[in-house]
Amino acid sequence: MSTGRARVLELAVLGHLASAPMHGYELRKRLNSELGAFHAFSYGSLYPCLKSMLRRELVAASTPGDGAVRGRRSRIVYRLTERGRDRLHELLSESTPAATDDECFGVHFTLFGRTRSEVRLRILDGRRARLLERLSALRERLGEQVQDPYAVELNRHRAAAIESEVDWLDALIRQERRCAERSAGAGVGLPPHQGASTHTDSRR
Missing domain, CATH: 1.10.287 (Helix Hairpins)
Known part of the structure; x- marks a missing residue:
């Protein structure tokens, strides 16, 4: 996945997790339903993005054993960290030409309520x-x-x-x-x- 596409996916993930913690499957469903530009995204692109964000401490992961969500034993739940909120604020403050292209504009627009x-x-x-x-x-x-x-x-x-x-x-x-x-x-x-x-x- 290109750097620009990875960046806009990161923005979309951070924006969704800012509303509530969720597991990867739910996150992918929301991206697909709310952001048409992501209809072709799959686990193959979403999960590397989440792993990168975990390494950079933008998100944190928990399992049902941690008491985060009951009844979903095999699913990891992701939530935004303070560093992730700072990163989201940074991305939402950008108005570069990339923010106006076909892939990025829709994502930025859905997050205008935070912009x-x-x-x-x-x-x-x-x-x-x-x-x-x-x-x-x-x-x-x-x-x-x-x-x-x-x-x-x-x-x-x-x-x-x-x-x-x-x-x-x-x-x-x-x-x-x-x-x-x-x-x-x-x-x-x-x-x-x-x-x-x-x-x-x-x-x-």
């Missing part, structure tokens, strides 16, 4: 700029004289998907700026029911 307002805005603005560059390149392709008709239709479909996500981001950015003015960055920028749907699948 400062100014960081949320930088990530949203960065994602919007990235998509506009992608849209410009697609429009150039559509303007070419000779193209396979199916390639044209595919590019039109991709352009429409990007335009839809840009519109969605514009609405989010306006909402975030209004919330920032009211609360100076405290709390979540969106009501819970508005944060459930993300548009993170606009591919090249």
Whole structure:
């Protein structure tokens, strides 16, 4: 797994464990159900990540024999340590270009409730700029004289998907700026029911 993919998986794991301790199977299920970018992740990628985090003391592990969880004899339960919370805070403070790519953006977005307002805005603005560059390149392709008709239709479909996500981001950015003015960055920028749907699948 690439360094960038490992980093975003680490962020997702830390974010989930910040809510509650859980065993690896439950953690993988939540990643798969809540973060579409992780639908292909398996034990082969999750458990090396957890082992690395254990070595770095970002998480701690316990077994039912330790009295952590009863009735699940063979499952190790993972919980966040103070060092892990510090690492999560560090990752959530980042607004690098990597945070706006297709794999990372969805993970950061699901953790916006733990992210400062100014960081949320930088990530949203960065994602919007990235998509506009992608849209410009697609429009150039559509303007070419000779193209396979199916390639044209595919590019039109991709352009429409990007335009839809840009519109969605514009609405989010306006909402975030209004919330920032009211609360100076405290709390979540969106009501819970508005944060459930993300548009993170606009591919090249």
